[in-house]
Amino acid sequence: MRIQILGMGCPKCTQLTANAEQAVKEAGIDAAVEKVSDLQEIMKFGVMVTPALAIDGEVKSAGKLLSPKDIAGLLRK
Amino acid sequence: MLKALADWIVFEKIGLVPKTHFGEAVDFFVYDIMKIFLLLVLIVYVVAIIRSFFPPERARKMLGGKREFVGNILAALLGIVTPFCSCSACPLFIGFVESGIPLGVSMSFLISSPTVNEVALILLWGLFGWKVGVLYMTTGVAIAIVAGWVIGRMHLEDQIEEYVLQARFGAGSELARPTWKERHQDAFEYTKGILKKVGPFVVIGIALGAVVHGYVPVEFVVRVAGPGNPFAVPIAVLIGLPLYSNAAGTIPIVQALIEKGLPLGTALALMMSIVAISIPEMIILRRVVKWKLLYLFAAVVAVAIIMIGYLFNAVLPAIQ
Numbered sequence: 369m370r371i372q373i374l375g376m377g378c379p380k381c382t383q384l385t386a387n388a389e390q391a392v393k394e395a396g397i398d399a400a401v402e403k404v405s406d407l408q409e410i411m412k413f414g415v416m417v418t419p420a421l422a423i424d425g426e427v428k429s430a431g432k433l434l435s436p437k438d439i440a441g442l443l444r445k
Numbered sequence: 446m447l448k449a450l451a452d453w454i455v456f457e458k459i460g461l462v463p464k465t466h467f468g469e470a471v472d473f474f475v476y477d478i479m480k481i482f483l484l485l486v487l488i489v490y491v492v493a494i495i496r497s498f499f500p501p502e503r504a505r506k507m508l509g510g511k512r513e514f515v516g517n518i519l520a521a522l523l524g525i526v527t528p529f530c531s532c533s534a535c536p537l538f539i540g541f542v543e544s545g546i547p548l549g550v551s552m553s554f555l556i557s558s559p560t561v562n563e564v565a566l567i568l569l570w571g572l573f574g575w576k577v578g579v580l581y582m583t584t585g586v587a588i589a590i591v592a593g594w595v596i597g598r599m600h601l602e603d604q605i606e607e608y609v610l611q612a613r614f615g616a617g618s619e620l621a622r623p624t625w626k627e628r629h630q631d632a633f634e635y636t637k638g639i640l641k642k643v644g645p646f647v648v649i650g651i652a653l654g655a656v657v658h659g660y661v662p663v664e665f666v667v668r669v670a671g672p673g674n675p676f677a678v679p680i681a682v683l684i685g686l687p688l689y690s691n692a693a694g695t696i697p698i699v700q701a702l703i704e705k706g707l708p709l710g711t712a713l714a715l716m717m718s719i720v721a722i723s724i725p726e727m728i729i730l731r732r733v734v735k736w737k738l739l740y741l742f743a744a745v746v747a748v749a750i751i752m753i754g755y756l757f758n759a760v761l762p763a764i765q
Contacts, residue, residue, distance in 0.1 A: 376532055415536060
């Protein structure tokens with residue numbers, strides 16, 4: 369599983385990355401959390417508000433700072 | 446009712462003596478704290494619910510194909526209800542440009558969004574009365590409309606970075622519409638976050654106001670930036686432009702200055718120029734547009750704020 373955090377590096381994006389890492393650790397699943405901070409890359413996802421979170425290339429949330437619990441919920445789906 | 450509650454807490458429970466300077470100052474502080482936090486919780490929550498109906502995709506759809514002047518008005522209004530933080534300014538701008546929304550209209554949106562916000566409204570309302578709050582909102586929208594329109598008339602499309610014009614926005618996965626339960630959850634979290642962020646500033650601001658109440662002599666500020674100095678407004682704006690803070694962080698300072706005799710119009714001009722544009726925001730936007738457009742953007746907004754400052758100074762003494 370591949371989790372991507374889209375954001376140009378504002379505090380919220382950093383926090384979302386940390387939350388995603390925590391969620392992955394707690395769920396004990398094999399997933400890589402990577403940051404996408406390049407503007408052109410972010411645009412390819414069709415996202416207008418950051419931070420956004422994509423799982424396996426599909427945007428699941430945009431413009432929201434999800435908690436580790438929220439992310440765990442998305443991971444289970 | 447709140448006043449009675451404040452009186453009860455301060456004079457009955459804590460046992461301070463009414464009509465003494467200290468007792469009245471504490472009473473004033475407790476009353477203001479209760480009033481402003483009540484307003485904050487209520488309005489921030491309601492605004493968060495309203496915002497859940499206006500994701501940026503919706504603003505983009507509504508603005509697409511609108512003519513310039515109507516577009517500017519709509520963009521300034523949508524800027525109030527569309528939730529986004531300054532770090533999203535770039536992807537949002539590209540999204541707008543890509544769907545054919547005119548440059549000036551996009552600028553109206555980018556100006557109104559940080560300037561006109563619910564926290565500023567509540568604090569101004571709570572501290573200076575509802576008329577000042579409404580005046581701030583209305584003029585914020587007016588600045589966004591006029592400044593955006595003027596920028597549109599300047600035909601600066603060549604100032605948009607090449608890659609932005611060529612950008613093809615990804616299809617974007619359709620996000621599911623939130624349920625009512627989710628809207629309330631998000632609004633709750635958002636309100637909690639705002640209270641945490643703004644709370645300390647508000648308490649400090651109100652405490653300062655309560656202490657200053659009657660103690661601080663009106664001299665330095667009035668001499669430098671009082672009604673007697675016709676250049677006070679532009680100077681305030683020039684000081685405020687490069688600085689950045691959100692509305693909540695600025696209001697305590699503004700309040701302290703007003704207590705020391707700074708005219709309200711000058712103070713609001715300072716506040717708007719701090720909130721509306723800043724060097725960090727310009728640097729972020731530099732990724733999508735060229736310097737010339739940024740300079741003109743700052744200049745147009747500055748002129749608009751200066752005009753509003755003079756207007757406030759002329760009109761406010763009459764309505765307060």
